[in-house]
Amino acid sequence: MSSLLERAYNPDVLTCLANLSNDEVFTPPELANDVLDMLPPEIWSDPTIKILDPCCKSGVFLREAAKRFIKGLEREYPNLQERVNHIMHEQLFGIAITELTSLLARRSLYCSKFPNGRFSVVEFDSSEGNVRQRTVQHTWANGRCKFCGASNAEYDRDKALETHAYEFIHTNDPERILNMKFDVIVGNPPYQLSDGGNGVSAAPIFQLFVEQAMKLKPRYLSMIIPARWYAGGKGLKEFRDSMLSDDRMRKLVDFESSKDCFDGVNIAGGICYFLWDRDFHGQCEITNVQSGKKNSMVRKLNEHPVLIRSNIAVSIVRKVLSRTQDMWSEHALPRNPFGFATNFRGRAHREAGDIEILTSKGFQYISAKDVTKNANLVGHYKVLIGRLVPSNGELDTNPADGYRVITDTRIIGPSQINTETYLDIGVFPTEAEARNFDIYLRGKFARFLLRQAISSLNVTRECFRFVPNMDFTKTWTDHTLYEAFGLTASETEIIESTIRDASKPGDPNE
Incomplete structure (x- = not known):
């Protein structure tokens, strides 16, 4: 029994909370300390330093910072109580995201949810101390909050209910x-809120916390945020451009799998945290973390319009771009090229003048006259893939098994089109070219390059920005492609070990 208790006992309640999963992810103490470790060590012995967590949940950042100050200011304030009084009153501040988290944060920091009570380790005149919480309402305009984009229909609630209108960004x-x-x-902001799109759509809000924090012009800024901003994300282009072009980004730690960062939490596209240094100007140190292994490289964030997250992939992409600027993103069709939405259904029976349309329910029939968009492509061969990365973004894929990257390909012929359920990634006048492209896309080389521009669940034609256009009157194998682009043995091994073999033509999609 004693050995069981030893295994099950967890002395830190904040570690337990960090195992919860939602859009307001609690930060484990170990991760909070990894973030604080990026700051210069001398700040912990400076009694003038002021720290703000503008998105307090558990209070873990402030609690762990307090521990460091208590040790670092021992010489400045030999008396422990005087030292604690100074730290809590003058150096640590928080803005809680909800009333409940304000109580939790105060309990973590002051050892009492009421810092003016007798159980608090420091005495305040107010019941909130330096951890502030105010109930704020959304500001509605055209059905959405003008500050965070939340849906009026979902978040216009009774004042007694939590509105998730976070004070810092409103x-x-x-x-x-x-x-x-x-x-x-420093902090770990909420990641997204429902924007009312189709009842399930959500808009990112983490970037709003980063942008607001920069308005305060701190010396150092560090936040834990989803990594989908690297190459995609709804409404994140302006934020991405700003982050990639900012040479004050000193460090970026990247977790391709969110489970390597938050135990048991699945976040498509992974997680990252960064150090923005107001007085630094230079290239960024990027550290990839995968299953406890780290790989670091100093490089420019804005080398490309999107961030290649993998350090080991950089040299391969550079070789490809040095040999051609003709990328497949310029040739793939945009989403929904024939104008039929995912929920479109045709007829079950054929009539004169009909063509076939591939829907989520299989082939059905429509009149050829109903195709008013890209009608000139009806007579071509189309190579299709699904619009989503397989297996919910391959979140649970063991890297040792390799990644699929895309769903199985499918070729449809003349007089056949498809709904928005599928992405028409290649359109060709001949069957031979379509089949050669299909072989190319199912190869490891193309899927590896495609993966470097995918940052979430979705595959778009822009994700093919590093996949080169080839002469598809010829058949290309991975071996001939490795030779064509001058890849070394170690580079080919990276591709071979990262990407799994494609399933055979005709195998069902996962």
Whole structure:
């Protein structure tokens, strides 16, 4: 029994909370300390440093920072109580995201949810101390909040209910919230909110916390955010362009699998945290973390319009781009090329003048006259893939098994089209070219390059920006492609070990 208790016992409640999963992910203490480790060590012995967590949930960042200050300021304040008083009153500040998390954060930081009570390790006049929480309402415009994009239909609630209108991002002037300057801003913001699209659509909001924090002009900014901003994400292009072009981004730690960062939490596209240093100008140190193994490289974030997350893939992409600028993203068709939505259904029986349309229910029939978009392509061969990365983004894929990247390909012929359920990634006048492209796309070389521009669940034609266009009157194998682009043995081994073999033609999709 004692050995069972030893295995099950967890002395830190914040570690237990970190195993919860939602869009407001709690931060494990170990991860919080990894983030704080990026800051210069000398700040912990500086009594003038002020730290803000503008998205407090468990209070773990402030608690772990307090531990460091307590040790670092021992010489400055030999008396422990005087030291704690100074740290709690003058150096650590938080803005809680909900009333419940404000109580939790105060309990973590002050050892009491009421810092003016007798159980608090430090005495405040107010019941909130330096962990602030205010109930804020959304500002509606055309059915959405003008600050965070939340759906009016879902979040216009009774004032007694939690609205998820986070104070820090629901203002044009965040400096007025606390009316002070901060040296360090650190946190793990909420990731997204429903925007009312089709009842299941969600808009990212984590970038709003980063942008608001930068308005405060701290010396250092560090946040844990989803990594989907690297190459995709709804409404994230402006944020991506800004982050990639900012030479004050000093460090970026990348987790392709969110489970390597948050135990048991699945976040498509993975997770990252960064250090933005106001007084630094230079290239960024990017560290890939996978199953506990780390790989670091100093490079420019804006080498490409999207961020290639994998350090080991950089040299391969550079070789491909040095030999051709003709990329397949310029040749694939855009989403829904024939104008038929995913939920479109044709007729079960054929009539004169009909063509076939591939829907999520299989082939059905429509009149050829109903095709008013790209009608000139009806007579071509089309190579199709699904619009989503297989197996929910391959979140549970063991890297040792390799990644599929795309669903199985499918070729449809003349007088056949498809709904938006599928992505028409290649359209060719001859069957031979379509089949050669299909072989190419099912190869490891093309899928490896495709993977470098995918950052979430979705595959779009823009994801093919690193996949080169080839002469598809010829058949290309991975071996001939490795030779054509001058890849070394170690580079080919990276591709071979990263990407699994494609299933045989005709195998069912997963």
